[in-house]
Amino acid sequence: MIKLISRKNINIDKYDDCIKNSIQSRIYAFSWYLDTVSKNWSVLVLNDYEAVLPISWQRKLFFKLGNQPYFSQQLGVFSKDLISKELQKEFLSQIPIHFFKVVIHFNSQNYSTENTITLKNYKLILNTDYVSFKKNFSKGRKHAIKVGEKASLYVKETTISELIKIYKDNYSYKIPYKVLTALSNAILRNRKGFLIGVFKDEQLLGGALFTDHNNRITYLFAAFTVKGKTLQASSFLLSEVIKKYQNSNLTLDFEGGNMPSIAKFYRSFGAEEENYFAFKRTLL
Structure with missing residues (x-):
């Protein structure tokens, strides 16, 4: 019943x-x-x-x-x-x-x-070493990561308020910032994820909020400055996450892929496509 x-x-x-x-x-x-x-x-x-x-x-x-x-x-x-x-x-x-x-x-x-339509997501199973993963990165992704490495980028913890400020200053699409703040706090409080920023000379270039549940690390929210985009901070950050969790059998869930440009970006890391379905019903 x-x-x-x-x-x-x-x-x-x-x-x-x-x-x-x-x-x-x-x-x-x-x-x-x-x-x-x-x-x-x-x-x-x-x-x-x-x-x-x-x-x-x-x-x-x-x-x-x-x-x-x-x-x-x-x-x-x-x-x-x-x-x-x-x-x-x-x-x-x-x-x-x-x-x-x-x-x-x-x-x-x-x-x-x-009444369902097919949507796309991308994921990468972290079941081998970083060197093996990097061999499967696209030529462009390898170059982007190298740009970040040459710029001496590094990662460390940051705060959701800092990432939201970067988002407001650099992106036009509006999101519910209060919800995101409360969600980030809840995720950290429940020890179900982590916040990580990309820095150069102590300057925050951007970062991301990840969730961690059921052997699945999800790239939930990210924001980067213009300088961060120029120095390929997003590629560098995801590369560092893959490096950290190599050989773990965890799944890195990129949580996206319906836009062709985003799908291409995730595929460049060797990620595989995962379909899911959206159900819609309207009573007339």
């Missing part, structure tokens, strides 16, 4: 246990993460939390609009045992009609169904 449970009535221990021990486990689905990035969320639950489907939403008049929250690439169905495509469809059929519009990005281990 599948039923919809509101946030206030969720058994958080059972819910988070399902996310933690699910085949598809992703950091985005934990209660503390959704509480940070989503104003409202409910969850469809199979029996006694054997499988769950969280739904982020916002209210408009008498309707609820299901949305994919910021900084949450993949949600969908999470289950302790392998589920069938039919059960996934059953979950979707149980979304109430008062959800006038629903958008859910499934995780890569969910199925494609009706």
Whole structure:
């Protein structure tokens, strides 16, 4: 039996246990993460939390609009045992009609169904040494990393406020900065990730926020100055992360790839494509 449970009535221990021990486990689905990035969320639950489907939403008049929250690439169905495509469809059929519009990005281990489109992500399994990885970097990526090395760039910890300042000064696309700040604090507080900056002569050129969960390191947010871009700070930073976690069997999740230029950048590190599906439903 599948039923919809509101946030206030969720058994958080059972819910988070399902996310933690699910085949598809992703950091985005934990209660503390959704509480940070989503104003409202409910969850469809199979029996006694054997499988769950969280739904982020916002209210408009008498309707609820299901949305994919910021900084949450993949949600969908999470289950302790392998589920069938039919059960996934059953979950979707149980979304109430008062959800006038629903958008859910499934995780890569969910199925494609009706009303889904294919999206792309890139990942790199860190199962060998850095020298072997570098052989598979593109010629342009090797050159970019060399530019950073010749400029004597180095990495160390930074703060989310510094990265947000860089983002505001150098990027036109607006993001919810308060949510990002709260999320960064929550990730660090729960020891589920790290912040790293790229410096030259003590000057911060940019950096990134990574999550670390279930053997998956995710490149969640990044920002770089004009000088940082010129000195190839992003390539240098990702190279240093690969170097640090070489031979670990961890997966470096680049968390992106739908834009051709971004996909090309991630492929240049030898990353492989990973498809996931976005479900959209509108009741007319």
